Amino acid sequence: MATIRDVARAAGVSIATVSRVFNGSSRVSQRAEDRVWEAARELDYWPHGGARSLTTNRTDALGVLLPDIHGEFFSEVIRGIDQAARRDGFHVLISSSHADADGVVVASRAMHGRVDGMILMCSDEASAEASVQVSRQFPLVLLNPRSSPNGCSSISIANYEGAYGVVSHLIRLGHREVAILCGPNGNGDSDERVRGYLRALADAGIEPHPGLSVSGDFTESSGYRSASLLLRHDPRPTAVFAANDSMAIGLLSALGNAGVEVPRDMAVAGFDDITIARYLRPPLTTAHVDAFELGERAVRLLVTSIRMPDSGVVSHETLPVTFVVRQSCGSPLPPRETMLGIDSPGRGSVRPGGAAAIPTRRRRQQ
Amino acid sequence: MATIRDVARAAGVSIATVSRVFNGSSRVSQRAEDRVWEAARELDYWPHGGARSLTTNRTDALGVLLPDIHGEFFSEVIRGIDQAARRDGFHVLISSSHADADGVVVASRAMHGRVDGMILMCSDEASAEASVQVSRQFPLVLLNPRSSPNGCSSISIANYEGAYGVVSHLIRLGHREVAILCGPNGNGDSDERVRGYLRALADAGIEPHPGLSVSGDFTESSGYRSASLLLRHDPRPTAVFAANDSMAIGLLSALGNAGVEVPRDMAVAGFDDITIARYLRPPLTTAHVDAFELGERAVRLLVTSIRMPDSGVVSHETLPVTFVVRQSCGSPLPPRETMLGIDSPGRGSVRPGGAAAIPTRRRRQQ
DNA sequence: TTGTAAGCGTTATCAA
DNA sequence: TTGATAACGCTTACAA
Secondary structure (H helix, E strand, C coil), X not given: CCCHHHHHHHHCCCHHXXXXXXXXXXXXXXXXXXXXXXXXXXXXXXXXXXXXXXXXXXXXXXXXXXXXXXXXXHHHHHHHHHHHHHHCCCXXXXXXXXXXXXXXXXXXXXXXXXXXXXEEECCCHHHHHHHHHHHHHCCEEEECCCCCCCCCEEEEECHHHHHHHHHHHHHHCCCCCEEEEECXXXXXXXXXXXXXXXXXXHHCCCCCCHHHEEECCCCHHHXXXXXXXXXXXXXXXXXXXECCHHXXXXXXXXXXXXXXXXXXXXXXXXXXXXXXXXXXCCCCEEEECCHHHHHHHHHHHHHHHHHCCCCCCCCEEEECCEEECCCCCCCCCCCCHHHHHCCCECCCCCCCCCCCCCCCCCCCCC | CCCHHHHHHHHCCCHHHHHHHHHCCCCCCHHHHHHHHHHHHHHCCCCCHHHHHHHHCCCXXXXXXXXXXXXXXXXXXXXXXXXXXXXXXXXXXXXXXXXXXXXXXXHHHHCCCCCCEEEEECCCHHHHHHHHHHHHHCCEEEECCCCCCCCCEEEEECHHHHHHHHHHHHHHCCCCCEEEEECCCCCHHHHHHHHHHHHHHHHCCCCCCHHHEEECCCCHHHHHHHHHXXXXXXXXXXXXXXXXXXXXXHHHHHHHHCCCCCCCCCEEECCECCHHHHHCCCCCEEEECCHHHHHHHHHHHHHHHHHCCCCCCCCEEEECCEEECCCCCCCCCCCCHHHHHCCCCCCXXXXXXXXXXXXXXXXXCC
């Protein structure tokens, strides 16, 4: 590939002029500019990003470190990150499947000099400390961190509030024996959703039954397997809150095979509102999480702290969750595709935990 | 952040020695090495990737350009790429949502000097020419290209063979009015699947009925919407081959709402075998595509052509597809989770263009 | 075994 | 408006 020197020679100007043309940094005579473009076109020249970043001290790239997650949520977060980054003129350097804190630190080191900042999604406790390390290297935004951290911005899902909303709904429908299908042990999202579940029970004066808390791992198959446990339990739960939609899907499948009809024999609710949730039979009542927006907002936070360094502003945002009533809980509502457009708050008025109030939004229906 | 000079000073050695220690490139006295590590640790030093790549002329990064695709397939391909890349010591620079050829060229230019090679997934015709451009910049691997290209390696899904297998199965079950739910217009995957469908019909002496070809766009909602068209058609199709699982899901949902029972009233088959396919009710018969492996193999091809440049070897691989019989087509088999383990070849021995021979499987009922 | 110094392809400073 | 030239942080001959 041609370098700036080749172009300068071909155009009969100095490399400084070529650089100016490509950066629009200062005035260049029309004649020189034309010749530079011409030469560049002919030589198929394009500035070498790596070399450029050495002098500018910017890489125009964002690093993204994700844990080993699958599926739609993952893909939507990345899409959100990618599109927002591109809009702001940044590349995205991605690295997933980081299980432990060590892996995170190693990966972040490897990105030194390649990115201007980093988005880190650490689902478990261990990585939290790693983030302290990382944040000394460059601006850092935590995605859905387990605990609110040290000197960096973060954005979290309103897990607690969402779960509280879903479970309260089940209770309002008359259910007392409400089971929960938990996510992986130690997973922050799962823990918060469990907390919301417990609080909703407590607020309704219902004693949580330990046997009604079944452990899963956010996969369909764990949801599938949980069915036998739930059905064997005495008293048999009349409703199940799955900590994510994937598990709810597995559960629905198993219940179907066992001849248990949903919602007649058992109500089922999920969390996330992945695309297919509305196409299940019955369509799944769940808490909608906008993964794309999660990624977008993380980028926005990061770009802000990159653009104004040592402004010292760290913000902790919460991505609200919207409650979506479909038919898997026996709600009286008719099925409708448009449901998702209706932003019924999954919390807000819902107590306690002091969630962000969702502005200008009425909810509807109970 | 500390630079190599800081470390050299602190350790009382030259920068060359520090470099040697970090690269293990040539012998360094134990004493010097210890002092370098010590100093590096103290200063929290790590080599600047960008600067390093300027001299080594390697970036240790792979670029990935994807079209605007969603969902699980997307995420699995990326996971496969990411993991394989990391295993080979490469970073992954990703950029998605590239609709047109221009976008591809621009994005690839922006990656100049940041990556050692690129994986390009171009679903439509337009991008094919762009790949010619790109391949002059650095080694290029095409992911699932529409047409076999010029000087670069590629890996494709056995779309034609998979579709042939699925549709042949439907025909063997006794169906004559087999509809197809197509993907987006001009999409290579879709076109190949349609071709397999048509060929299977032709081989069975069935005249394809234009009204039984419904256009969709690979989304659940397009599958959902297609139902009314299909049900209205006279004669009503007894089987539908959806060109991907997402559309099949939408279709199943709509059929359920319309009171059409699957497979009794209508057989439905999909393509891709996304995770939830087996958890649908009824579980979906489909062609399994290993998206993760697709990504992995693309990386392997790319790394090969990076490591041995001008070896001139370009290989065109095909990722086989395996046919998975579940219950949505009225197969006699009992449901089983293990189904996927049975690797029935998606092509190879199978005729012509090779439909999957389904070993040890009787059919029953149409 | 070590250090000096010449790049790598840019941008930025400073004179001209 | 231009062109030399000194960085940027590193690797790698080449010499010592």
